[in-house]
Amino acid sequence: xxxxxxxxxxxxxxxxxxxxxxxxxxxxxxxxxxxxxxxxxxxxxxxxxxxxxxxxxxxxxxxxxxxxxxxxxxxxxxxxxxxxxxxxxxxxxxxxxxxxxxxxxxxxxxxxxxxxxxxxxxxxxxxxxxxxxxxxxxxxxxxxxxxxxxxxxxxxxxxxxxxxxxxxxxxxxxxxxxxxxxxxxxxxxxxxxxxxxxxxxxxxxxxxxxxxxxxxxxxxxxxxxxxxxxxxxxxxxxxxxxxxxxx
Numbered sequence: 001x002x003x004x005x006x007x008x009x010x011x012x013x014x015x016x017x018x019x020x021x022x023x024x025x026x027x028x029x030x031x032x033x034x035x036x037x038x039x040x041x042x043x044x045x046x047x048x049x050x051x052x053x054x055x056x057x058x059x060x061x062x063x064x065x066x067x068x069x070x071x072x073x074x075x076x077x078x079x080x081x082x083x084x085x086x087x088x089x090x091x092x093x094x095x096x097x098x099x100x101x102x103x104x105x106x107x108x109x110x111x112x113x114x115x116x117x118x119x120x121x122x123x124x125x126x127x128x129x130x131x132x133x134x135x136x137x138x139x140x141x142x143x144x145x146x147x148x149x150x151x152x153x154x155x156x157x158x159x160x161x162x163x164x165x166x167x168x169x170x171x172x173x174x175x176x177x178x179x180x181x182x183x184x185x186x187x188x189x190x191x192x193x194x195x196x197x198x199x200x201x202x203x204x205x206x207x208x209x210x211x212x213x214x215x216x217x218x219x220x221x222x223x224x225x226x227x228x229x230x231x232x233x234x235x236x237x238x239x240x241x242x243x244x245x246x247x
Contacts (some may be wrong), residue, residue: 055108057198061098066153067192069182077178084133096209100145111184114138119172120159138178239242
């Protein structure tokens with residue numbers, strides 16, 4: 001009879017009660033686990049976008065941009081002989097239209113110079129005046145195509161800077177020329193270094209990769225759910241329990 005009451009009592013107590021009994025008997029195998037510190041995932045701020053690539057100075061048509069700012073064409077603008085009248089030939093029209101495209105496509109060019117030259121035939125002062133008038137004629141042509149008149153200017157040098165000796169008709173024809181020069185980039189007078197950078201700008205910076213950091217954060221007054229901990233408990237299959245008989 002006492003044995004039956006013991007079985008019923010154990011069933012009523014349940015597993016949790018049984019563990020308490022075992023603990024009271026000094027045979028507990030239950031580990032006490034302290035809750036882990038709150039863990040919060042801190043997202044690193046996204047990296048700033050890379051700076052835009054600096055603009056590149058690009059030549060128009062078949063021109064060549066030199067480090068001294070000279071925009072050089074393989075052919076010459078043609079004028080009527082002894083006059084400042086531009087010949088409307090296909091070559092001349094192509095060169096001038098290329099200049100318009102160059103100035104429209106390279107907004108970093110903020111100051112542009114047209115230079116006029118002649119050979120050494122005739123009076124030097126007359127030649128200098130003619131070279132100025134020819135350079136002015138090109139400025140007027142460009143302004144007529146929409147180029148800002150405040151950014152371009154003209155200078156006539158006459159026969160003072162020949163590129164060839166004035167000894168043959170071919171050489172003298174080379175000296176009768178108009179040159180085109182960049183004076184400023186973004187409002188700053190050019191140098192070889194700034195021209196080199198404008199022609200070959202550095203590549204933009206490499207974009208950094210975002211990093212996710214896991215940190216243990218303890219914030220007073222903020223309840224953070226601790227992670228769930230599973231603990232294995234071994235319960236003996238048979239338990240010896242001494243029960244005193246009722247008096």
